[in-house]
Amino acid sequence: MQIPIVEIYEIINKEARKGGSLISALEEIQTRYRYLPREALILASERLDVPLSQAYAVATFYNAFSLKPKGKHCFQVCVGTACHVRGSPQVLDHIETKLGLKAGETSHDHMFSLETVNCLGACALGPIIVTNGEYSGQMNAKKSDTLLRRIFRAEGLDKNE
Amino acid sequence: MSNINSSVELNAWRAELIKSYAPDRPLITVCGGTGCRVYGSEKVFNAFQEVISNQGLSVSLAYNVKETGCHGFCEKGPLVVIRPQGTMYTHVKVGDVPEIVTAIAEGKIVERLLYIDPQTDEVIQNEDIVPFYKNQQRVILDLNGLLDPLRIDEYIALGGYSALTKVLQSMSPEQVITEIKASGLRGRGGAGFPTGLKWELCRNQPGDIKYVICNADEGDPGAYMDRSIMEGNPHRVLEGMIIGAYAIGAHQGYVYIRNEYPLAVKHLIHAISQAEECGLLGENILGSEYDFRVQIKLGSGAFVCGEETALIASIEGHVGEPRPRPPYPSESGLWGNPTNINNVKSWASVPIIIDKGSDWYSSIGTETSKGTMIFSIVGNINNTGLAEVPIGISLHELIYDIGGGIPNNKAFKAAQIGGPSGGCIPAEHLDVPIDYKSLTSLGAIMGSGGLVIADEDTCMVDFARYFMKFTQEESCGKCVPCRIGTKAMLETLERICAGEGQSDDVEYLIEVGQAIKLSSLCGLGQTAPNPVLSTLQYFRDEYEAHILEKTCPAKVCKGLITYAIVAENCPGCMVCLRNCPSGAITGAKQEVHVIDPELCNRCGLCMSLCKFDAIMVT
Numbered sequence: 020m021q022i023p024i025v026e027i028y029e030i031i032n033k034e035a036r037k038g039g040s041l042i043s044a045l046e047e048i049q050t051r052y053r054y055l056p057r058e059a060l061i062l063a064s065e066r067l068d069v070p071l072s073q074a075y076a077v078a079t080f081y082n083a084f085s086l087k088p089k090g091k092h093c094f095q096v097c098v099g100t101a102c103h104v105r106g107s108p109q110v111l112d113h114i115e116t117k118l119g120l121k122a123g124e125t126s127h128d129h130m131f132s133l134e135t136v137n138c139l140g141a142c143a144l145g146p147i148i149v150t151n152g153e154y155s156g157q158m159n160a161k162k163s164d165t166l167l168r169r170i171f172r173a174e175g176l177d178k179n180e
Numbered sequence: 181m182s183n184i185n186s187s188v189e190l191n192a193w194r195a196e197l198i199k200s201y202a203p204d205r206p207l208i209t210v211c212g213g214t215g216c217r218v219y220g221s222e223k224v225f226n227a228f229q230e231v232i233s234n235q236g237l238s239v240s241l242a243y244n245v246k247e248t249g250c251h252g253f254c255e256k257g258p259l260v261v262i263r264p265q266g267t268m269y270t271h272v273k274v275g276d277v278p279e280i281v282t283a284i285a286e287g288k289i290v291e292r293l294l295y296i297d298p299q300t301d302e303v304i305q306n307e308d309i310v311p312f313y314k315n316q317q318r319v320i321l322d323l324n325g326l327l328d329p330l331r332i333d334e335y336i337a338l339g340g341y342s343a344l345t346k347v348l349q350s351m352s353p354e355q356v357i358t359e360i361k362a363s364g365l366r367g368r369g370g371a372g373f374p375t376g377l378k379w380e381l382c383r384n385q386p387g388d389i390k391y392v393i394c395n396a397d398e399g400d401p402g403a404y405m406d407r408s409i410m411e412g413n414p415h416r417v418l419e420g421m422i423i424g425a426y427a428i429g430a431h432q433g434y435v436y437i438r439n440e441y442p443l444a445v446k447h448l449i450h451a452i453s454q455a456e457e458c459g460l461l462g463e464n465i466l467g468s469e470y471d472f473r474v475q476i477k478l479g480s481g482a483f484v485c486g487e488e489t490a491l492i493a494s495i496e497g498h499v500g501e502p503r504p505r506p507p508y509p510s511e512s513g514l515w516g517n518p519t520n521i522n523n524v525k526s527w528a529s530v531p532i533i534i535d536k537g538s539d540w541y542s543s544i545g546t547e548t549s550k551g552t553m554i555f556s557i558v559g560n561i562n563n564t565g566l567a568e569v570p571i572g573i574s575l576h577e578l579i580y581d582i583g584g585g586i587p588n589n590k591a592f593k594a595a596q597i598g599g600p601s602g603g604c605i606p607a608e609h610l611d612v613p614i615d616y617k618s619l620t621s622l623g624a625i626m627g628s629g630g631l632v633i634a635d636e637d638t639c640m641v642d643f644a645r646y647f648m649k650f651t652q653e654e655s656c657g658k659c660v661p662c663r664i665g666t667k668a669m670l671e672t673l674e675r676i677c678a679g680e681g682q683s684d685d686v687e688y689l690i691e692v693g694q695a696i697k698l699s700s701l702c703g704l705g706q707t708a709p710n711p712v713l714s715t716l717q718y719f720r721d722e723y724e725a726h727i728l729e730k731t732c733p734a735k736v737c738k739g740l741i742t743y744a745i746v747a748e749n750c751p752g753c754m755v756c757l758r759n760c761p762s763g764a765i766t767g768a769k770q771e772v773h774v775i776d777p778e779l780c781n782r783c784g785l786c787m788s789l790c791k792f793d794a795i796m797v798t
């Protein structure tokens with residue numbers, strides 16, 4: 020994957036001029052590219068004058084940051100308490116089996132990422148799955164299957180075969 | 181909307197606004213909280229606007245449509261309330277909109293969308309008498325269903341910022357503190373520290389630079405009242421912060437808010453800029469000598485950042501690790517300056533106390549715990565939602581009168597109160613009043629109001645394992661007892677759930693748990709063992725069943741259950757066989773199928789698919 024170094028540098032520069040912190044610069048980059056390329060950490064540490072070790076510490080401490088690129092389709096399964104009690108572990112299990120991924124992983128072809136999140140504040144509809152930013156509520160293994168199949172079909176894949 | 185230069189001007193503007201905001205004017209409110217949005221409330225709102233403005237109907241309607249914050253009864257969303265009558269419609273879909281509008285025009289009611297009380301089968305028309313609302317006392321959430329959160333003028337028309345004018349016109353900072361102290365308000369972020377006293381400590385610190393912070397990190401997974409307040413009534417939080425900052429002598433405030441709450445962030449940013457435009461934030465607020473600004477800081481997803489010292493480190497741009505206290509933030513907080521940090525609900529209570537007086541506020545609640553508390557009732561409960569109640573009501577009232585009891589005729593097993601730092605309360609203690617003192621004596625805590633209901637199908641060992649996994653993952657790793665201790669406890673619990681428990685595991689869990697509580701650096705570690713210790717206190721028999729008999733009584737723990745076909749019920753329809761992800765089911769059409777326990781990964785898909793009750797768990 021081509022790393023857009025110039026663009027990243029501009030983001031960091033802008034934050035630096037605003038007097039912004041390392042975290043806000045990294046948040047900007049994470050939002051734009053959905054991960055923090057290695058180069059971004061190095062650039063941020065140089066431009067903002069913080070040790071690279073600290074940039075790495077911040078990048079690995081907060082859940083919002085990822086050091087690996089995310090897949091084209093991102094599934095987030097809520098594992099908050101309300102969703103847990105209503106059966107999110109079974110849903111997660113099922114999706115893990117279907118995608119052949121564990122939570123937190125991205126497929127080699129960068130097609131799918133599977134993540135868990137803690138409470139999205141929609142507990143009344145749990146278990147919740149967010150697919151590419153779109154919420155689906157009252158999930159179970161069967162409904163999650165339908166959800167997956169729709170995306171497989173759109174991508175011309177048939178994981179059932 | 182323009183800059184308001186004095187309290188007198190603001191009051192005059194309010195008087196003007198009230199004329200056009202008659203409380204009895206015809207109004208359709210659509211809940212636009214995060215929960216209802218997941219159900220599609222935005223589309224419903226748009227449909228109302230379209231139908232009413234197009235008037236493709238034969239009638240003309242002088243109704244306004246408004247998208248409000250969370251009404252609280254999330255279970256029944258999207259919620260639509262027709263005012264002033266207060267007719268409440270549940271699960272409203274786009275297709276229902278024309279029918280509702282026609283019914284309003286004809287003075288009728290759409291019966292099929294009304295709420296039906298599951299306990300009595302009674303159809304209830306009016307929002308106020310739905311048991312979920314009737315038994316609440318909505319003090320902080322009172323305006324959530326009425327306000328358009330994006331409009332400051334509505335908040336002002338409904339009495340907003342009148343507490344601020346009162347303070348700036350007639351109260352010294354000391355008087356404000358005295359009033360808050362007299363109200364008996366205790367911090368709603370978990371620890372329950374008296375708010376007025378905290379302000380006083382910060383005010384009395386030397387130094388010109390002081391800060392106030394609103395803690396909107398709301399990390400308890402399964403609680404979302406702070407989110408609903410910020411989404412539904414952001415100005416009340418700001419008003420509370422301005423008053424508090426005035427009392428303390430701070431000129432800069434921060435709201436530290438979770439990144440996972442995009443709508444709340446949006447509404448808050450909007451509210452801040454409106455308040456700035458009106459001269460309610462910035463220099464010389466309402467023409468006084470007083471300056472105050474508020475900035476937003478986004479949390480990046482770390483539970484421990486809700487802890488005050490970690491939160492401060494995070495705002496400073498560091499890794500969000502807590503540090504030992506003292507010094508407390510009121511002595512040395514943000515960039516080493518005296519800092520007062522309060523929870524969203526604490527800040528939101530302030531304008532109400534100033535407006536209605538400390539006597540009024542302290543008349544709600546119990547001897548030692550004043551005011552109201554908002555609970556998010558979730559899990560195995562009929563009426564999932566947010567309920568605001570006077571402190572001191574019983575858990576029984578909360579679960580049965582407001583929460584509507586347990587769905588599917590299951591039995592209540594336990595209520596986990598206080599989130600991952602809290603403990604569970606079993607059926608025998610349901611009548612206990614919910615206040616700081618009684619909960620602590622039962623091994624739970626008030627926490628920030630998360631209330632998760634577990635029914636008979638919940639395995640308490642697995643439940644405890646769940647919370648331990650959460651805190652173990654969220655432990656920042658700075659102190660050894662929390663980092664290693666939670667890991668050790670989690671591994672033990674995982675072993676027990678996998679059917680590999682050993683006879684001394686329970687003693688080990690208690691010993692390690694006590695040690696973590698005593699020796700951890702911050703509240704995260706000091707409370708992390710609570711869910712395990714309290715389930716051990718009340719459900720020790722379940723632990724013993726797992727460890728000694730190698731069974732999971734609730735049939736949840738995968739290592740201890742097997743799926744099998746009930747031969748007499750199985751018609752041989754092939755559905756489970758075709759869908760089994762591990763190919764563990766064999767058989768043929770119209771022949772009884774068989775599950776191979778070796779291949780079966782216990783996902784339970786077959787059970788959820790089978791229409792003939794032909795799958796059982798043992």
Ligand SMILES: Cc1cc2nc3c(=O)[nH]c(=O)nc-3n(C[C@H](O)[C@H](O)[C@H](O)COP(=O)(O)O)c2cc1C
Binds near residue numbers: 367523
């Ligand atoms: C691990 C941990 C997480 C916390 N999370 C929150 C939170 O999400 N929101 C909150 O207001 N307080 C939280 N607190 C409590 C804060 O440290 C602090 O006591 C509180 O914000 C003070 O406000 P109050 O006096 O209004 O309650 C947390 C504490 C700990 C130890």
Ligand code: FES
Binds near residue numbers: 138
């Ligand atoms: S626990 Fe999943 S949305 Fe709250």
